[in-house]
Amino acid sequence: METTNFVYNLIPNETIAIIVISVIPLIFLIVYALLAILGELKISAWIQERLGPMRTGPWGILQPIAEVVKLIQKEDLTPDSANKPLFNLAPYIIFMGAYASFAVIPFSRYFVPSGINIGLFYIFAVGSIAVIGIVMGGWASNNKYSLLGAMRSVAQIISYEIPGAMAILSVAVLASSLDLEKINIAQEGGIWNWFIFGGQGSWSKIWVFPFTLVLSLIYLVASLAETNRTPFDIPEGESELVAGYHTEYSGMKFAMFFFAEYANMFVVAAVLTITFFGGWNSPFGNFMQGPGWDVFWFISKAFFFVILQIWLRWTLPRLRVDQLMYVGWKVLLPFSFICFLFISLFKMIN
Amino acid sequence: MGEKKRIELDYSKIESDRMRLNVGPQHPSTHGVLRLEVELDGEIVTEVVPHIGYLHRCFEKHAEKMTYPQVIPYIDRMDYVTSMNNELPYVMAIEKMLGIEVPEKVQYIRVIMCELNRIASHQIAVATFGLDAGAFTPFLYFFRDREYILAIFEKASGARLLFNYFWIGGLAADVHPTFKEDVLAIVKQVRKTNKEIEDLLIYNKIFIERTANVGILPPDVAINYACSGPVLRGSGVKFDLRKNEPYSIYDRFDFDIPVGMGEVGTVGDCWDRNIVRMREMEQSCRIIEQAIEQMPNEGDVQEKLPKKIKPPKGDIYMRAENPKGDLGFYIVSNGTDKPERVKARGTSFVNLSVLPEISKGYMFADLILILGSIDIVLGEVDR
Numbered sequence: 001m002e003t004t005n006f007v008y009n010l011i012p013n014e015t016i017a018i019i020v021i022s023v024i025p026l027i028f029l030i031v032y033a034l035l036a037i038l039g040e041l042k043i044s045a046w047i048q049e050r051l052g053p054m055r056t057g058p059w060g061i062l063q064p065i066a067e068v069v070k071l072i073q074k075e076d077l078t079p080d081s082a083n084k085p086l087f088n089l090a091p092y093i094i095f096m097g098a099y100a101s102f103a104v105i106p107f108s109r110y111f112v113p114s115g116i117n118i119g120l121f122y123i124f125a126v127g128s129i130a131v132i133g134i135v136m137g138g139w140a141s142n143n144k145y146s147l148l149g150a151m152r153s154v155a156q157i158i159s160y161e162i163p164g165a166m167a168i169l170s171v172a173v174l175a176s177s178l179d180l181e182k183i184n185i186a187q188e189g190g191i192w193n194w195f196i197f198g199g200q201g202s203w204s205k206i207w208v209f210p211f212t213l214v215l216s217l218i219y220l221v222a223s224l225a226e227t228n229r230t231p232f233d234i235p236e237g238e239s240e241l242v243a244g245y246h247t248e249y250s251g252m253k254f255a256m257f258f259f260a261e262y263a264n265m266f267v268v269a270a271v272l273t274i275t276f277f278g279g280w281n282s283p284f285g286n287f288m289q290g291p292g293w294d295v296f297w298f299i300s301k302a303f304f305f306v307i308l309q310i311w312l313r314w315t316l317p318r319l320r321v322d323q324l325m326y327v328g329w330k331v332l333l334p335f336s337f338i339c340f341l342f343i344s345l346f347k348m349i350n
Numbered sequence: 351m352g353e354k355k356r357i358e359l360d361y362s363k364i365e366s367d368r369m370r371l372n373v374g375p376q377h378p379s380t381h382g383v384l385r386l387e388v389e390l391d392g393e394i395v396t397e398v399v400p401h402i403g404y405l406h407r408c409f410e411k412h413a414e415k416m417t418y419p420q421v422i423p424y425i426d427r428m429d430y431v432t433s434m435n436n437e438l439p440y441v442m443a444i445e446k447m448l449g450i451e452v453p454e455k456v457q458y459i460r461v462i463m464c465e466l467n468r469i470a471s472h473q474i475a476v477a478t479f480g481l482d483a484g485a486f487t488p489f490l491y492f493f494r495d496r497e498y499i500l501a502i503f504e505k506a507s508g509a510r511l512l513f514n515y516f517w518i519g520g521l522a523a524d525v526h527p528t529f530k531e532d533v534l535a536i537v538k539q540v541r542k543t544n545k546e547i548e549d550l551l552i553y554n555k556i557f558i559e560r561t562a563n564v565g566i567l568p569p570d571v572a573i574n575y576a577c578s579g580p581v582l583r584g585s586g587v588k589f590d591l592r593k594n595e596p597y598s599i600y601d602r603f604d605f606d607i608p609v610g611m612g613e614v615g616t617v618g619d620c621w622d623r624n625i626v627r628m629r630e631m632e633q634s635c636r637i638i639e640q641a642i643e644q645m646p647n648e649g650d651v652q653e654k655l656p657k658k659i660k661p662p663k664g665d666i667y668m669r670a671e672n673p674k675g676d677l678g679f680y681i682v683s684n685g686t687d688k689p690e691r692v693k694a695r696g697t698s699f700v701n702l703s704v705l706p707e708i709s710k711g712y713m714f715a716d717l718i719l720i721l722g723s724i725d726i727v728l729g730e731v732d733r
Contacts, residue, residue, distance in 0.1 A: 048490040144371050148393070148714070230484060231556055239379040239482045240718045315550070317557045318484025320715045321393060 090137030149244030159328025164222030223268035382728030562615030565720035579675025584623030
């Protein structure tokens, strides 16, 4: 397969190149997580008419670093009655699930860490691993609150994953591919060619717009459940479960949960960007289009959805666990089936 | 969303392991140091046993060792978010025993302060109820407004939480010169925020789904458990001491008693109890506006009293409408300057007793909401 990754051209040694390629997303992830934590603090402060952190650095911009330093200093506590191997392993499994998705996320046409042709499927597959980590952590903590949180997490995974997968599947139908690169290329040529407007093609694609719009919203809702954020932060459900599955974690292991949550937020935002909102493509056709601009457009679109998630978190109350399943099975799933059917029909006719 | 709300299970047919869970005393949503021993069947609550006493400070025993004015600061510490309202029935009782009539101006200031404190208390109640449902932002909007109310109290009494402002025969100090303007500005702000909260939280679809048809308290059960305040009125019982047994000067004002009507669910559910509080804030605003208009500017705020207050031998029961409900003091005097006995009927304590009755069969997440909708303050539960 012809590689499009610029790192291979820069570094002749393939082994070193692969290491560099896999480290770049990690560095990006760390920088992004610090930015997202700051964003969370500041956006919540603006919504709530507060100032937010103001003391660490100008306007408190160093606050995330201070928090990381604080977490490193904390005692790494393992409860006496916990199942130690599982307890210690769980945060890393959750983080791995989030980080593994970065292997296929195309930041630019010249930087696709791994151009496998089933990228979309892969993201869904590794995304579900996080739940295993949650169950492990929740069960191994030997705490009733953690156990309840883990139970809820398992109960909710299927209810959001199926509608979410159906929504993404219709994009695969439109692009005739599961390859994230090909999905991106299929949306070239301005905002009008994004899959939310039906992708490239004649004016008849306007018929698809209502369905893609609904599907993108369905995926947005499902992704909120996947990242365990309000209104679907039921496994953590602070008001009743204290902190849910990570009640017993402290120090760096808690930081891993935190880190994984933010990484997951970016992954779902990236998937939404790639599938419905043109991925790396500029909204103005050939204007501001190019390998460098790719990174700019991709990251700014993804950040928009990350900020949207933060915004929703500080606005909405939390759903109850049975209500989430109701939403998943009886609302999102039928709608996603209908939309999928119509999009498939449209694709067949064209 | 879901039609099925109350989960009815025939436990004789389903055999499953129950889990006993200690909720509290250190828990984010028990509103203080309350411990709930909960028996769970999966997520469904089968039994709730509240354990109280973690904040017991021997108020009633202390009161026997104090002179009458010295008891007032202890009364502040009962329901520490509604101190002004707590003081009112106590000082009224002593004044009645002594047979003194307080000046007009004092009466008005007391009513204004009580109603401001009622707004502040209901703001906390609705804010923490929203917090229990997972909405963090309305909490801070309410606390921002509460600051303005506390600023008024601070200007009047010097304290922000425990005022010791209503004294026997009058007030600790006169209000500041711009009192009327400040209070009217607050009333305006409270109305503005309440409008905002109604859009953001009260009529939010998720919030309605969470709270409607949850924790239904039928009116007869509410009366049998001697519930009072918004908990009773949420069940549709129109009973408010300010109207039914007017004390102080409440008969001079025109206001309504909001009751739960089951607008989005069943009468007496969590949403109803919450909306009663929201609407009472508006009624308090109306009372304050009328009181500000009628209040005389001139006058003394303290009656002439002997240095040692010695009510005649006898006993008295005086009650008043606290934001949480019906707060009563039974005071026995033996003719000395110290009370023989001070018995308080704590509203939160009585209202809390209904929790095990109404929370069975709901989900665990609902239990927290039901507890939040009862709006207890542990300082008053344990005293």
